[in-house]
Structure formats: structure tokens, C-alpha cells
Amino acid sequence: MRIGAQTKGVYTIAPTPFQADGRLDWASVDSMVDFYASCGVDGMTILGIMGEAPKLDATEALDLVRRVVGRTRLPVIVGVSAPGFAAMRSLARASMEAGAQAVMIAPPPSLRTDDQIVGYFGNACEAIGGxxxxVLQDYPLTLSVVMTPQVIRRIVTENPSCVMxxxxxxxxxxxxSQLRGFQSDGSMRPISILCGNGGLFLDxxxxxxxxxxxxxxxxxxxxxxxxKLAACGDRDKAHDLFDAHLPYLRYEQQQGIGLAVRKYVMMKRGAIACDAQRKPGSVLSxxxxxEVDYLLERLSLRDPRARLGG
Incomplete structure (x- = not known):
């Protein structure tokens, strides 16, 4: 089943595992995919900003898609943002042929006006095929493109294939709240809304x-x-668990070193063998x-999943 307006749950954004010399680490790709499945996620998104997608060439990107899709039965979303529509179309069509369920598109930083933003996504949709x-990625903190709720409504309305x-x-x-209000008053069709920012405001x-x-x-x-706790109405338990993670989650969300922190902890959790990024990339001192180890030790007192040893 393809991704649609009814999609719910956790679609983890996956990093791209590299060896210390910058080569793709295929064994860690496999272990990472297995790790995510063991965590109970509902799907995966690869080749996003966290996946260091711009550092991969076209062949590597498609090889990664095929490896992940071939390893898991979870639905996979592929980031296909590119400077030009030809490259976007090529990766999008090939990814879907390989078994992906949807693609994700972010706006280029050059867009400024509402009409430019809406026009861009119309052109992108035409390029990859309706x-x-x-998935429409709205990340103004990094991409510098501000999409108001009204602009998002226009994109969704004008492009039936925009489902999330x-x-x-x-x-x-x-x-x-405003987008759900548009849905309630009938001025925008339903779409799935999944949230990023490291989960910092998920509660x-x-x-x-x-x-x-x-x-x-x-x-x-x-x-x-x-x-799951939020969905069944157990608000206090959801907040209690979230609050226990908040000190480490805050540390991981730092601009510039966030990916290095995440890869370090994923390495400690056994998901990947090496926390290296392909150059240029940040390195933890x-x-x-x-500091991360200290935060994990404190977290382990309330959540044993953080008990990771030395």
C-alpha cells in the first residue's frame, strides 16, 4: 500500500551509514534497517537532509534505495530533492520502480514569494509524474523557505498527489491547528501530517x-x-516518557552537530558500526x-533503552 492521507505513526528519518574512509557501509545499512524494524517504526524515510543525500552520486543514491527496499517490508519514502527536475524525475521514477511507496520534495532556498513556492511544486509534480x-517538506529553519498554511493549502489543492x-x-x-481547521471546514482535503525537528515538540x-x-x-x-500513548488518550504517560528523554533530545537537536550526536548514539545502540559522516561533516569532540554519555546514563534511570554501556 502506498503512502496516503491516512498514513499514521512513526516514519524514521534514516542516516546514511559510512565507513571511516567515506565509503558506503552496506553491512551497516542492513543492520540499521533491522534496528528500525525492531523499534516498531511504521516506515522509513531515506535520502533526506539527515541522510546526507547531496554527498551521494546518482548511482549511490539509487543503490541505497534498492538496498533498503530489498531489506525491509516497511514502507519506504525517498527524498528526491535536487537542483533540477531531470535528476528529481530520474530518482523518483527509479525509486518507485524499486519498490518505494512515496517520495519527499523540499523547496529550494531560492523561492521567496507564495506564487513561486506554489509554482515550484506544481512543476515538480509534473516532472515526476502525478x-x-x-511528501511536502516544510523546514524553514534550514531551507529558509516560509510556507504559510494558506500556501500549503494551495499546494495540496492543486496537486492531488501531495498526500503528506x-x-x-x-x-x-x-x-x-490551522491546517486541520482547513480540513474541518472543507477548504482542504485531508492529508497526513508527520512532524520532524527531532521530535522536540511531539508531545x-x-x-x-x-x-x-x-x-x-x-x-x-x-x-x-x-x-501510541497519545493516540489512546494517555496524555500523562506520553508526557512522562517524553519528558525523560527531553534533556538528551535537546542536546541532539543542536544545529551543526546534531547528526554527529545521532550517529554516535546509533553506533552505541548497535544500529551502525561507525559514526562517520562523509566529508564535509562534523565530528564530536x-x-x-x-556529555552525551552522561545524558544517556541519566536517561537510563528512567528508560532502560538508554543503558548502553561504556
């Missing part, structure tokens, strides 16, 4: 009408639990690693 469901919003605005709780995003999370937090199993 038969491919796509990856919501990463900050502050963004009112945006979720309240669920109450505002989000369907789940799409982010790369190194404890996706915690996100799974929070989404010994002091920073010590």
Missing part, C-alpha cells in the same frame, strides 16, 4: 492533530511509544561524547 505520491506534510516549522503548533503536536513523527531521533522506539 501518479507518484509525494512533513511539518518542521518552529514555532509550528498553530500551523497544525504537543499530537494533541494539535499530527498523525505521528518523521524524524531521526536516535530513540525511535520512544517516539513510537509516545505516538571527546568532551561532547562525554
Amino acid at each position: 501518479d507518484i505520491p509525494f 506534510l512533513k511539518h518542521e516549522d518552529w514555532p509550528g503548533l498553530e500551523k497544525i 504537543f503536536e499530537m494533541a494539535r492533530g499530527a498523525d505521528g513523527a518523521m524524524t531521526g531521533y536516535a530513540f525511535p522506539d520512544m517516539l513510537v511509544d509516545v505516538v 571527546p568532551v561532547a561524547r562525554g
